[in-house]
Structure formats: C-alpha cells, structure tokens
Amino acid sequence: MKLVLTLIITALSGLILCAGAQTMNRVEVDxxxxxxxxxxxxxxxxxxxxxxxxxxxxxxxxxxxxxxxxxxxxxxxxxxxxxxxxxxxxxxxxxxxxxxxxxxxxxxxxxxxxxxxxxxxxxxxxxxxxxxxxxxxxxxxxxxxxxxxxxxxxxxxxxxxxxxxxxxxxxxxxxxxxxxxxxxxxxxxxxxxxxxxxxxxxxxxxxxxxxxxxxxxxxxxxxxxxxxxxxxxxxPDQKAEGEPVGPRKSSDWMTVAEIEALRRVMEHTYGTSFTLDEAKARYDETANRGExxxxxxxxxxxxxxxxxxxxxxxxxxxxxxxxxxxxxxxxxxxxxxxxxxxxxxxxxxxxxxxxxxxxxxxxxxxxxxxxxxxxxxxxxxxxxxxxxxxxxxxxxxxxxxxxxxxxxxxxxxFSSGKPEQHINTPVNTPAERSGMDRKQ
Structure with missing residues (x-):
C-alpha cells in the first residue's frame, strides 16, 4: 500500500512540476x-x-x-x-x-x-x-x-x-x-x-x-x-575541450552548409555578391565586436x-x-x-x-x-x-x-469586452510618467 501511495505521489508531483514549467513558458494575453x-x-x-x-x-x-x-x-x-x-x-x-x-x-x-x-x-x-x-x-x-x-x-x-x-x-x-x-x-x-x-x-x-x-x-x-x-x-562560441588556446572566430562553429546559408543572407542584406571566405570574414568582424x-x-x-x-x-x-x-x-x-x-x-x-x-x-x-x-x-x-x-x-x-x-x-x-475608442490625446501628460528624472 505504501508503495502504491508513493508511486501516486511521485506521479502527481511530476504533473505539478510539468504544469509549472509550462506556465513559466507562456505569455498571458487577456x-x-x-x-x-x-x-x-x-x-x-x-x-x-x-x-x-x-x-x-x-x-x-x-x-x-x-x-x-x-x-x-x-x-x-x-x-x-x-x-x-x-x-x-x-x-x-x-x-x-x-x-x-x-x-x-x-x-x-x-x-x-x-x-x-x-x-x-x-x-x-x-x-x-x-x-x-x-x-x-x-x-x-x-x-x-x-x-x-x-x-x-x-x-x-x-x-x-x-x-x-x-x-x-x-x-x-x-x-x-x-x-x-x-x-x-x-x-x-x-x-x-x-x-x-x-x-x-x-x-x-x-x-x-x-x-x-x-x-x-x-x-x-x-x-x-x-x-x-x-x-x-x-x-555560444565557447571552446570545446582540447582546442588550442586563443580566440575562436564565430564562423569556426559553422559547417560548409551553414556558411553557404550565411553567404546568401549577406548577399540579400547588402545587395552585393560574396564568396564564402568574404561572408565568413564579414560575419566574424561584426559578431566579434560586441560582448x-x-x-x-x-x-x-x-x-x-x-x-x-x-x-x-x-x-x-x-x-x-x-x-x-x-x-x-x-x-x-x-x-x-x-x-x-x-x-x-x-x-x-x-x-x-x-x-x-x-x-x-x-x-x-x-x-x-x-x-x-x-x-x-x-x-x-x-x-x-x-x-x-x-x-x-x-x-x-x-x-x-x-x-x-x-x-x-x-x-x-477574449473575455474582456472591446473598449470604446479613445482618440483624444491628453494635452498635458504628467512628466513623472517618463521616469526621466530618476537618473541624469
């Protein structure tokens, strides 16, 4: 009997944890x-x-x-x-x-x-x-x-x-x-x-x-x-165990197929042609500037x-x-x-x-x-x-x-009713709403 109760409690705990995780990964709308x-x-x-x-x-x-x-x-x-x-x-x-x-x-x-x-x-x-x-x-x-x-x-x-x-x-x-x-x-x-x-x-x-x-x-x-x-x-670009010491370029993570996809995106973005090496270099230059x-x-x-x-x-x-x-x-x-x-x-x-x-x-x-x-x-x-x-x-x-x-x-x-349109913009909006005086 104790074994049965233990199994039931364990199962219920799992369901509760699962439900909690699912709620955590949702956005509330209305x-x-x-x-x-x-x-x-x-x-x-x-x-x-x-x-x-x-x-x-x-x-x-x-x-x-x-x-x-x-x-x-x-x-x-x-x-x-x-x-x-x-x-x-x-x-x-x-x-x-x-x-x-x-x-x-x-x-x-x-x-x-x-x-x-x-x-x-x-x-x-x-x-x-x-x-x-x-x-x-x-x-x-x-x-x-x-x-x-x-x-x-x-x-x-x-x-x-x-x-x-x-x-x-x-x-x-x-x-x-x-x-x-x-x-x-x-x-x-x-x-x-x-x-x-x-x-x-x-x-x-x-x-x-x-x-x-x-x-x-x-x-x-x-x-x-x-x-x-x-x-x-x-x-995302931490080194794998055993790799040489020193900076690793972001494109080093990429397969040939991924670099080809990168090249196509860059050609679309910049409106000019790129070789694979040029695409890699441009990507590394941009990706490595910021932390x-x-x-x-x-x-x-x-x-x-x-x-x-x-x-x-x-x-x-x-x-x-x-x-x-x-x-x-x-x-x-x-x-x-x-x-x-x-x-x-x-x-x-x-x-x-x-x-x-x-x-x-x-x-x-x-x-x-x-x-x-x-x-x-x-x-x-x-x-x-x-x-x-x-x-x-x-x-x-x-x-x-x-x-x-x-x-x-x-x-x-939607459980809430559709509000009436409010089209009159307030003439004077309280400045404190902007929060601009909190830090100069």
Missing part, C-alpha cells in the same frame, strides 16, 4: 496563458500603417480571418519603424503620436479582436538609423536615442498618449520597444546604418518600458532581440536608464540560418539559454532549417519549451516576392498543427 502561435505581418505599408487616416483595413481583416481559421492567436505588427511618418516632430523633438496614429491603430486592434487574434505592437526598428532614410529622418532618430530630453519628448508626447488611449484593449498582446536594435549598434550594427552604443539602446528600452508600465500596469512589455548572442549569457551576453535582463536595463519600472515581461528573439546551429532555438531547448523569462521566437523563415523540415519548426519550438512561434512574414506572400515563396503558407500549416495538437495552449477567446 488573462489567458498562451503559447503565442502566429506570425509577422509585419507591415502592409512600410512605416505608414498608422498615421494616414486610411489604413488598409480590408487587408488586415483578411489576414486576421486567415490566421484565426488556422488556429493562430498572435500577429506581430510594426508601428513607427523609421519615424518617417509617425510620431509627429518639430525638428528633433517629438510633439505627439502623429495625426490619425491612435485612430488607425485602434481600428486595426478592433479588427484583430473581432477574430480573436492579438497583436504584438513593435514601436521602432533598426531601420530608424538607415542612412538611405535621408539626413532629416536619420538625424532626428539619432537624437531621439542619444539625447535624454529628446527621448523624454517621445515618451511624454507620443508613447504615453498612445498607451493611455489604448489602455485595456484586450487585443494588445504586448508593446515591443525595438525590432533588432542591435543592427544600429556600435557593437553589432550593419554597414547601412548609423550606429549608437548599446548603452543608448538599453536606456531607451528601460525608459520606454517604465513609462508604459506606469500608464498601463496590466499590459505586457517586450523587446525583439536580433539573436541569442545579445540575449543569453551562455556564450555576447544578455543586454535585456532587469539588472542591465535598470542600470542603463535608472527606471526601476523599466523591465521586460518576456523576451523575444529572432533566428535566421546565418546563425547556424550554435545559436538556433530549433537545436537547443529553452533551458539551454539559462534565461529568467518566457521567450518567444518571433522571427524565422518557415523552411528546411539544416536537419529540421520546415513543417516541423512550430512543433519543435513548442516541444523545446519556448513561449511562442511567429514566422516571417505575411507581406512577402501578399506581394508575391519570390525569395521565400512558400513561407506564409508554411506558417499557416505550422499554426494549424499546433492548434490541432495543443488547442488548450493556443485557443484565444
């Missing part, structure tokens, strides 16, 4: 812990989906309907992106969210709500410092990141009014501060961008997150990391900006084949990275990834303990771009498979 099952829009009209007064609501609705029909629950959408249209500017000072920005975003969120799809709202991208944007757009964005008074003008006059106006909308899965900000960093940045030190990026994330949290304490906040190189203290660590944990962000409320609720990370298998979420369990928050893989091509078939990628992320899978991207499908012609169809198949196999972890039914 009170429901979810595996984020979906994809990236990421835009219909680049940097202009909000702020025109004429968003393509017909396309957004068709997209949300398609996602819902395949069991998806989350889509990722970019907002300001470069800052060319929104927010509103007076020189390098932000004066408001931009005409129609809140109205347009509210209408899109309402459509998502109608189809039980939530939106991860990404404010900015590394594209804000693209040199080709022209000096007006690039220089004011540079000031926004590096001059605290300019950061404050954005937070007080644009970010807080947007969050306040949309506070409590159940279709907001999260506010995301940056898309791959490392691409405009001194430590990791790409040649086509102007660069700022990672410190300024961390500071901006901290101050923005703190302002969002004080304005809407219930909403989730995240940030889109370019790769695990900037999200994990577990260095590989978690730049976005609570301690790092608060140290950079000084706002104790400026932390993330969950992490998001991106993966493409240039990273090989060493920093691949498809080849490592979530626990491998030793992270302290749920982590969503929020960009990846849904195609054969070294030894893993494309149709298995969503399921692999689920099985390995991640908090979500968001394939890249719908707009390529809509525009009929040939580089990845089946990516969106494969994403939908992945969503459906997860929905059929794990419905209880992905089914989103």
């Amino acid at each position: 009170g429901q812990p979810l595996f984020m099952n979906g994809g990236n829009i990421a835009w219909i009209n680049f940097a202009r989906d909000i702020g025109t007064g004429e968003p393509r609501l017909d396309l957004f609705e068709a997209l949300f309907k398609d996602v819902a029909a395949h069991g998806g629950n989350t889509m990722r959408m970019w907002l300001h992106t470069t800052g060319a249209l929104t927010p509103a500017w007076d020189g390098s000072t932000v004066t408001g969210p931009g005409e129609f920005a809140i109205e347009d975003l509210s209408a899109i969120l309402d459509l998502a709500y109608d189809h039980n799809v939530s939106l991860m709202l990404c404010l900015w991208s590394f594209d804000m410092l693209r040199i080709r944007n022209g000096p007006e757009v690039t220089e004011r964005a540079f000031s926004l990141l590096t001059v605290r008074d300019k950061t404050k003008s954005y937070i007080d006059n644009a970010l807080v009014p947007m969050v306040e106006a949309l506070r409590g909308h159940p279709a907001i899965a999260a506010w995301e501060i940056f898309n791959e900000a490392e691409g405009m960093s001194v430590e990791f940045g790409w040649e086509f961008n102007k660069h700022v030190p990672m410190h300024y990026i961390q500071q901006f994330v901290n101050l923005s997150a703190g302002a969002i949290r004080r304005t809407d304490p219930d909403v989730k906040i995240t940030n889109g990391a370019w790769s695990f190189r900037v999200l994990s203290n577990k260095a 590989h660590k978690n730049y976005y944990n609570d301690e790092a962000l608060i140290a950079a900006g000084g706002d104790p409320d400026g932390y993330l609720d969950f992490y998001t990370v991106h993966y493409y084949s240039w990273g090989g298998t060493a920093i691949s979420p498809f080849h490592h369990d979530f626990s491998y990275w030793e992270l302290d928050k749920p982590t969503v893989v929020a960009e990846f091509y849904v195609e054969h990834t070294f030894d893993i078939p494309g149709n298995d990628l969503y399921q692999v992320l689920y099985d390995r303990g991640y908090a979500g899978a968001l394939g890249w991207q719908w707009i390529d499908h809509y525009r009929k771009r040939l580089r990845h012609p089946h990516n969106w169809e494969n994403s939908l198949r992945g969503m459906r498979r997860i929905s059929e196999n794990h419905r209880e972890d992905v089914k989103l039914i």
Whole structure:
C-alpha cells in the first residue's frame, strides 16, 4: 500500500512540476496563458500603417480571418519603424503620436479582436538609423536615442498618449520597444546604418518600458532581440575541450552548409555578391565586436536608464540560418539559454532549417519549451516576392498543427469586452510618467 501511495505521489508531483514549467513558458494575453502561435505581418505599408487616416483595413481583416481559421492567436505588427511618418516632430523633438496614429491603430486592434487574434505592437526598428532614410529622418532618430530630453519628448508626447488611449484593449498582446536594435549598434550594427552604443539602446528600452508600465500596469512589455548572442549569457562560441588556446572566430562553429546559408543572407542584406571566405570574414568582424551576453535582463536595463519600472515581461528573439546551429532555438531547448523569462521566437523563415523540415519548426519550438512561434512574414506572400515563396503558407500549416495538437495552449477567446475608442490625446501628460528624472 505504501508503495502504491508513493508511486501516486511521485506521479502527481511530476504533473505539478510539468504544469509549472509550462506556465513559466507562456505569455498571458487577456488573462489567458498562451503559447503565442502566429506570425509577422509585419507591415502592409512600410512605416505608414498608422498615421494616414486610411489604413488598409480590408487587408488586415483578411489576414486576421486567415490566421484565426488556422488556429493562430498572435500577429506581430510594426508601428513607427523609421519615424518617417509617425510620431509627429518639430525638428528633433517629438510633439505627439502623429495625426490619425491612435485612430488607425485602434481600428486595426478592433479588427484583430473581432477574430480573436492579438497583436504584438513593435514601436521602432533598426531601420530608424538607415542612412538611405535621408539626413532629416536619420538625424532626428539619432537624437531621439542619444539625447535624454529628446527621448523624454517621445515618451511624454507620443508613447504615453498612445498607451493611455489604448489602455485595456484586450487585443494588445504586448508593446515591443525595438525590432533588432542591435543592427544600429556600435557593437553589432550593419554597414547601412548609423550606429549608437548599446548603452543608448538599453536606456531607451528601460525608459520606454517604465513609462508604459506606469500608464498601463496590466499590459505586457517586450523587446525583439536580433539573436541569442545579445540575449543569453551562455556564450555560444565557447571552446570545446582540447582546442588550442586563443580566440575562436564565430564562423569556426559553422559547417560548409551553414556558411553557404550565411553567404546568401549577406548577399540579400547588402545587395552585393560574396564568396564564402568574404561572408565568413564579414560575419566574424561584426559578431566579434560586441560582448555576447544578455543586454535585456532587469539588472542591465535598470542600470542603463535608472527606471526601476523599466523591465521586460518576456523576451523575444529572432533566428535566421546565418546563425547556424550554435545559436538556433530549433537545436537547443529553452533551458539551454539559462534565461529568467518566457521567450518567444518571433522571427524565422518557415523552411528546411539544416536537419529540421520546415513543417516541423512550430512543433519543435513548442516541444523545446519556448513561449511562442511567429514566422516571417505575411507581406512577402501578399506581394508575391519570390525569395521565400512558400513561407506564409508554411506558417499557416505550422499554426494549424499546433492548434490541432495543443488547442488548450493556443485557443484565444477574449473575455474582456472591446473598449470604446479613445482618440483624444491628453494635452498635458504628467512628466513623472517618463521616469526621466530618476537618473541624469
């Protein structure tokens, strides 16, 4: 009898531990812990989906309907992106969210709500410092990141009014501060961008997150990391036992197939041809400039900006084949990275990834303990771009498979009612919400 009781207790303990681990690897949306099952829009009209007064609501609705029909629950959408249209500017000072920005975003969120799809709202991208944007757009964005008074003008006059106006909308899965900000960093940045030190990026994330949290304490906040190189203290390029002493190049981890994949990505990114050796050299030059660590944990962000409320609720990370298998979420369990928050893989091509078939990628992320899978991207499908012609169809198949196999972890039914639109931006926003006076 004692043996039977012992076995029962052991089994129940295992179930409890398993349930606890699963909850740890979920993101709460409208009170429901979810595996984020979906994809990236990421835009219909680049940097202009909000702020025109004429968003393509017909396309957004068709997209949300398609996602819902395949069991998806989350889509990722970019907002300001470069800052060319929104927010509103007076020189390098932000004066408001931009005409129609809140109205347009509210209408899109309402459509998502109608189809039980939530939106991860990404404010900015590394594209804000693209040199080709022209000096007006690039220089004011540079000031926004590096001059605290300019950061404050954005937070007080644009970010807080947007969050306040949309506070409590159940279709907001999260506010995301940056898309791959490392691409405009001194430590990791790409040649086509102007660069700022990672410190300024961390500071901006901290101050923005703190302002969002004080304005809407219930909403989730995240940030889109370019790769695990900037999200994990577990260095992916540690030497194997017995290797010679001395620095090891990042590309030394790669197989010939992985270097070939890297070469193709670089040719697409830079618009010029590369040999395998040139691709390796360019990658090593970029990857080895910055320290590989978690730049976005609570301690790092608060140290950079000084706002104790400026932390993330969950992490998001991106993966493409240039990273090989060493920093691949498809080849490592979530626990491998030793992270302290749920982590969503929020960009990846849904195609054969070294030894893993494309149709298995969503399921692999689920099985390995991640908090979500968001394939890249719908707009390529809509525009009929040939580089990845089946990516969106494969994403939908992945969503459906997860929905059929794990419905209880992905089914989103909004329990909160759709709020009325709040389109009147406050004239005077309390300065203390920005948290800018906490650290000079």
